[in-house]
C-alpha cells in the first residue's frame with residue numbers, strides 16, 4: 001500500500017487540546033478505553049471462531065499486553081484479537097472513532113456544564129491523545145491474506161496510513177508519550193491504573209517492562225535440577241465470582257473475592273449475591289462489612305462495572321445513598337458506560353435498579369431475621385447504623401425492615417420494638433426507656449434492674465435522629481422514647497402516706513436548705529419515696545428539655561449560645577434515704593453544706609459529666625470527708 005495521507009473531517013481547528021483540558025481530572029481513562037477495545041476485538045474473534053468463520057491456531061491463547069518503556073518513552077497496547085484491514089481502519093478509526101470525539105465536542109459547545117462534559121468519557125480510541133504526542137496503530141486482520149496496516153497521527157487533524165511490518169494477528173497501539181503524560185511511563189502508575197479499571201476484565205492482561213532488571217532467581221532446585229521459570233501472572237481476574245451462579249459459590253470464595261477487591265482483611269459479616277437477567281441485567285455481590293471500632297468511619301465502597309469494565313466508585317445516582325455504607329461490586333451492562341451523572345439522576349431505568357437493590361437488601365435482612373436469628377443478633381451491633389440510616393433515608397426500606405429492627409436491652413438480649421413494649425406494658429405503656437451511656441447512667445440502670453425494669457441501649461450518633469423518626473412514624477400509636485433519667489416512673493416509687501400538702505411543704509423546706517448550701521437560687525428540688533433506700537438523690541431532666549439541650553449543644557458549635565438555654569434539671573431527693581432524713585432533721589448541723597454538695601454532685605455524676613471545676617471541688621470535698629473519718 002502506498003503511503004496515504006488524509007484529513008480527519010473535523011469541524012474544529014483542533015479537538016485534542018480540548019480533550020486534554022476537559023478530561024484532565026480523569027486522564028487515566030485512556031488505559032481503560034484502549035484495553036477494552038482490545039478485549040472487544042478478542043471477543044469478536046472468539047464469536048467468529050465459535051460460528052466457524054475464523055480458524056485459530058491450536059496453541060492460541062488470547063491476551064492483552066501492555067508494554068511500558070521509559071527509555072523509548074512509549075506505552076504500547078497489544079491484543080491478538082480480530083485486527084483491522086486498511087478499509088476498516090479508514091472506517092472505524094478515521095470515521096467512527098472520530099465521531100465519538102466529535103460528539104464530545106458538540107456537547108462541549110452546547111452545554112457549558114462541567115459535569116456533563118467530565119462525565120461523558122465516550123472518547124474511545126481518541127482518548128489516547130490525552131497523554132500521547134503521537135499514536136501509531138499497527139494492525140493485522142484475522143482474515144486470510146490480509147495485509148498489515150500502519151496508521152500514524154500526531155494529534156493534529158491529520159493522519160498517515162502505510163504498510164506495516166506487523167506479522168501477528170491483532171492490533172498494536174503505540175503511544176509516544178508527551179510531557180503531559182509522563183506519569184504513564186512509570187510502571188507502578190500503569191499497573192495501578194490497570195488494576196483500577198481492568199481488574200475484572202474478561203481477557204488476561206499482562207504488564208511488561210523491558211527495561212526492568214529482573215531479580216536474579218535460582219534456576220536450579222535443591223537437587224540441582226533445572227527449575228521451570230515461573231509463568232508471568234495476569235493482572236486481572238477474568239472470571240469474577242459474581243458471574244457464577246449463587247448456589248455454585250462457597251463461603252470461602254465469597255470471602256476471598258472480598259479480600260481481593262477491597263483489600264480488607266476483616267471478614268465480611270454476610271453478603272447478597274445479585275443475579276438478575278430480566279427486566280434488566282444486573283450481577284454483583286454486596287457485602288456487609290464488619291465495623292472495626294467505634295472510631296472507624298462507616299464508609300463503604302460500591303464499585304460499578306459495565307461488562308467487567310470498571311466505571312466508577314460510589315455513583316450515588318445509581319446506588320441509594322445508604323447502600324454506599326456497604327462494600328460491593330455491581331455489574332450492569334445495560335447502564336451506558338459513557339454517560340453523564342446528571343443523565344443518570346433523571347433516568348427511570350436507574351431508579352428501577354436502585355429500587356431493586358434496596359428490595360434485595362431488605363429481603364436478605366428479613367430472611368436472616370427469620371431463618372438465622374442468632375447470627376442476625378450477633379451481627380446487629382455492626383449492621384444497625386446502616387439499617388437505621390436506611391430507614392431515615394428511604395421510606396420503602398423502612399416499611400420493609402421496621403419489624404426486624406432490634407433493640408439491645410439492659411437485660412442483655414435483643415428485642416423488637418413490639419416485643420419491648422409488650423413485655424413492659426404493665427410498668428409503662430407505649431413508652432421506651434433508653435440509655436445513651438451505660439457507664440454514666442449505671443446508677444439508673446441498677447435502679448431499673450432492682451425494680452424488674454429494663455431500658456434499651458441507644459448509644460450511637462444515628463440513634464437520636466432514629467428515635468425522632470420512630471416517634472414520628474408511630475405517632476398514631478403514641479409511642480414515646482424517654483432517656484432513663486428523664487422522669488421517674490411510678491414503678492420506682494413506694495406508697496407514700498404523707499399528704500400532698502405536707503409533701504409540698506417538705507420539698508420547699510429542703511429546697512431552701514439545698515439552695516443555700518449550693519449557693520444556687522434556681523435549684524429545683526422535689527421529694528419522692530423511692531423503693532430503694534440506698535439512693536440519696538437523682539437528677540431528673542424531662543426528655544424534651546434534654547433534647548433541646550442536646551440540640552443547642554450541637555448548634556453551639558456553630559455560634560449559638562447554649563448557656564443561654566434555661567435548664568430544667570431538678571434534684572430529686574429520696575425521702576427514705578438515711579442521709580436525706582438526717583439533713584431534714586438536723587438543718588443546723590455544721591456538716592449540712594458538705595452533705596448537700598456531695599449529694600448533689602453524686603446525683604449529677606450519674607446524669608452527665610461534671611465540669612472540670614465541679615470535679616475539682618468534688619475531689620477536694622471527698623478527701624475532706626475521708627479525713628473526718630480518721
Ligand SMILES: Nc1ncnc2c1ncn2[C@@H]1O[C@H](COP(=O)(O)OP(=O)(O)OP(=O)(O)O)[C@@H](O)[C@H]1O
Nearest residue numbers: 037038041083092093097100122123124125126171
Ligand atoms: N484494538 C482494536 N482492534 C480492533 N478494532 C479496534 C480496536 N480499537 C478500536 N477498534 C475499532 O475502532 C472502533 C472505534 O473505537 P472507539 O474506541 O473509538 O469506539 P468504540 O469502542 O466503538 O466505542 P467506545 O470506546 O466509545 O465505547 C471500534 O468500534 C473498533 O471497530
